Amino acid sequence: MTIVLSIIVGLGLFFTVGFATRAGLQAAAPLHHKPMFRDMPLTASFGLAVIVIYVVVASLAPAIAPYGEGEVLGAQYLPWAAPHYLGTDKLGRDTLTRLIYGARNTVGIAFATTALAFVVGAVLGIWAALVGGRLDQWVSRFVDALMAIPALIFSLLLLTIFGTSVLTLILVIAAVDSTRVYRLARSVAQGIVVMDYIEAARLRGEGMWRLIRREILPNAMAPLVAEFGLRFCFVFLSISALSFLGLGIKPPTADWGSMVRENATLITFGDITPLLPAGAIALLTVAVNFVVDWQLHRASGLKE
Incomplete structure (x- = not known):
């Protein structure tokens, strides 16, 4: 019931x-x-509302959260009751506060990582397609070799070697995910560089970066924007998974993946507290996919 x-x-x-x-x-x-x-569609409007709520919560976390991010307030694993409406964790920190700060840290780092991966991957992919020849082949084979390694295992290896600071985490995951962006950007750009208007721009004497910025990138924007949303979901889940394994965002910084690990023992007692950060991760992932599906549908020109 x-x-x-x-x-x-x-x-x-x-x-x-x-x-x-x-x-x-x-x-x-x-x-x-x-x-x-x-x-x-209702799915897209719901997803957009969820994304806006997450952004507002992440932006205003210090003003919304009732306590400090790492403040120890009392006994561990207190039940859901005032003033700790979602209880406390294993160190006696307020779970609601940790959830709110987790939105800022997890979502903010995932967005910065995705943006960096897209800048590197899209520019390299379009540049390789525009130049062509041996350079395109060498870069593409190198990217293929990197993509042959499972992303999570490769990330774990690099983080073990270089450490687990926030900057290292962003750089490592951005490097791993930029290979996927490179393949998409190169594939899209290869269909654009053979068009007549690109040849006309070349005959006008336009340089390579002007061709990329003014001719290729605007025509490749629709699939790249859609891929940005999907790639954000993958990066977001990767950061949460690494934090769950202990190699992501380090304590006392609040992070949803590490919150699941820290409170996992409560599941054996029928307490759903560990499901709250997991649900927050799942809800944002679904919301972003709803909006991306809508944008892909609009870009395709298909009608219901």
Whole structure:
């Protein structure tokens, strides 16, 4: 009965948030954008609302959180009750506070990592497709060799060698994921560089970086934006997995992956506290995929 009630409440919340977000966007949007939001699916509007909530919570974490990020307040594993509405962890820190700060740390680091991976991978991929020849072959074979190594194992190896600081974590995961971005950017750019307008731009004497910035990148933007959303999900999950294994964001910095590990013992006593950070990870992943699916559908030009 409890499961059925939870499903009903979840569906009600989904439809309420989806309809309210779509109506609000449609009302606030300029006249020429209103049809886009009117046709937005409920999944996309719900996902957009969730992303906005996460961004607001992450940005305002110090103002929203009731206590300090690493502040020890009392006994360990206190039950859900005021003033600790989600209890405390194994060190006596407030779980709600850790969840809020975890949004800032986990999401912020994942976004910075994804952005760096995209800058490196997209620029290299488009450049290789534009130059072609042996350079393209050498870079592509090197990327193929890196992609042949499982990403999580490769990340674990590099973090073990270079340490587990936040900067190292960002650089390692960005380097691993930039190979995937490179393959996509190169594939998309290869279909663009053979177009007549690229040849015309070359005949006008435009340089390589101007070709990339003014001709290729705008035409490759739709698949790259969609891949950015998907790649963010993978990076987000990778950081959480590494933190769960003890090689991600180091304590006392709050992180959802490490919070699952720290409170995992509560599952044996029927306490769902470890599922809260896991649920936060899953919800953001699903929300980003909803929005990416909508953007891919719009970019494809397909109609229902």
